[in-house]
Amino acid sequence: MQRSIITGTGAYIPAVVKKNEDFGSEGFYDVKHHRINQPVEVILEKFTQITGIVERRYAPDNIVASDMAAYAATEAILESQTDIETIDQIIVAHNYGDIKTNTIQTDSVPSLASRVKHKLGIINPYCVAYDVLFGCPGWLQGLIQADLYLKAGAAKKCLVIGTETLSRVTDFSDRDGMIFSDGAGACMLEAGEDGIERGIIGTAARSDCRDEAFYIDFGQSHSPDLNSSRRFIKMNGRKVYEYALKYVPEAMKDCLDKSGVPVHALKKIFIHQANEKMDDAIVKAFYKLYEIDNPPEYIMPMSIHWLGNSSVATIPTLLDLVRKGKIDNQELRTGDIVMFASVGAGMNINAACYRY
Template identity: 55%
Template sequence: MRKTFHSIIAGTGSYLPTRVVKNEAFIDADFFDGEGQRLDKPGAEIVERFAQITDIRERRYATPDQVASDLAFLAAQALFDSCPTTDPEQLDYLLVAHNFGDITETNRRSDFVPSLAARVKHKLGIQNPHTVAYDLPFGCPGWLQGVIQADYYLRSGDAKRVLVIGAETLSRVCDPHDRDSMIYSDGAGAVLFEARETGPDDEPVGILSHGSRSDTVQAAHLLRMATSRNPAYTGDELFLQMEGRKLYEYALKTVPQAIKDCLDKAGLGIADMSKLLIHQANGKMDEAILKRLYGLYGDTPAPAGVMPMTISWLGNSSVATLPTLLDLITRGQLAGSTITPGDVIVFASVGAGMNCNAVVYRVPSE
């Protein structure tokens, strides 16, 4: 009889950059709209309105001597430091999700060669040539897509241990003249998945279901790289830009249904969901997604604390938001949020592509 495996979380780690940037740092910025017109409102008013819309009050930036692969390595190191019996040499795969490679403070060009995964494996000193290291660019849902790939490896019996890291330095691709630049931040999170053999009478645990979608015909360029919004800007860099309203509408239409489809696939309902760990993209948008999700099940109100948030003090660090959130909860460092055996955790993310995905995970009892 063929063995059955489920993908179990065996360890977590994260790295939060030490540089804290509060909203007040942007009050004197010259912001321009999409037509290149200077915003004529006072800076303090622009910043306060931004905080009301996004819930973001501060964020973390990497220090000038750090790049994304450094943050990824530090997150992985934190994981292995907390799991001293886990040998990095026994990893079958090491996946790093990111979107911009390594970008230095002084030369803001993306560096992808060698891959960030290869750099992290090198920094960890892993000698095993069969620890396959590769990168995954998939927009903000990249880390969760890496988890989905890990699940395929582990369920097939091809792998026993897969490390999935999300790392980004969005501060290096921010247009200083775009108010949306206040959304972005830097960070890294790492999660180790292991294959657990289960018998025919065992309750399914670990990853129970997942789903992904890519909507490129109308939505491919809602997030894109472009020149500065300031027509007088003399640099030739490309910066991250987004069509905020259309992105909001896409997320609100797509993410709740993706979560419900994933719960349906697992044979579960909304009442079975203990926690929704959602990509920390925009506080108000995530709240709207939660409300729309519960609306798909009738008039059921969302329980208090079901969707823990970090965006108010960590901002949007793209692929790092989910693994960082998970690590903070796992380590008891997020007030009011805990994960206990038997809990059903739903992960969900949306971002450039446009891509959207979700994963349903049941916490093992041991």
């Protein structure tokens, strides 16, 4: 059977560092616009204990999401030694388009994928460029789509990118806003030769769009002093946590079972970097489905402590860091079975198993 193989990865990690102690100078407010009467230091300490986030990265003022996407894509292209004119598809996952500093408008026309193709200088008209909006699991959904095109013989090389500047839609009067960050990650996915064992071996996805559809959405600032017409990314943290803990482990099991490999063969889980406490609980619940009490040591690489939640960029960035030996006690070896898993606005969940 023909497999889809990752032949190169890349990431753009912004240089601007935003530490936890940089927040709260104007105070935090709740959803009813009431000031939270707790010392900022207490709020920040509790935030760190729950999320694991100590600092995050924000894009420089002169950089937009499509710029970061092009940087990450260039790294993936160079590593894979790909002639850019042979790329069949450019798939860019994002949620808010390009947002310039100090503006309130998102810009997605033309698509970010078209902008990336332009920035890369690709002339080939049959290189099709399009965007995916799927919440935080967008990059992984793009990977799943690319895999289907490759297996169908409709493409041979697909460039899949996740990019986001969440700092520009963050309400800094909302404690939850401290989770979000900026960045971009990319991979080159190619059709492997028949008989090659490595590559994508199974996928799973689901969307729950009734009551769950608006757990993460756009809403008014918590601050009573900001323009009521301006909107920011908003999250019902408790609902998201409960939903993720209930359904993500099931999707992960579905994916692994479809892949036909035993859970003991799983070497790494690249999970969306949203909240360390939640990610730990999801992975533990996943192993419980196989009647295993404790996940293996080092099964879950983490970058959330210093990169925060960069939405669609978290998994491809984490993969790039591990592949290039930039995270302590984490490495990939030929033949390793790894899983990608993500959850986010929609609410959407997906997972993919890959033989490295």
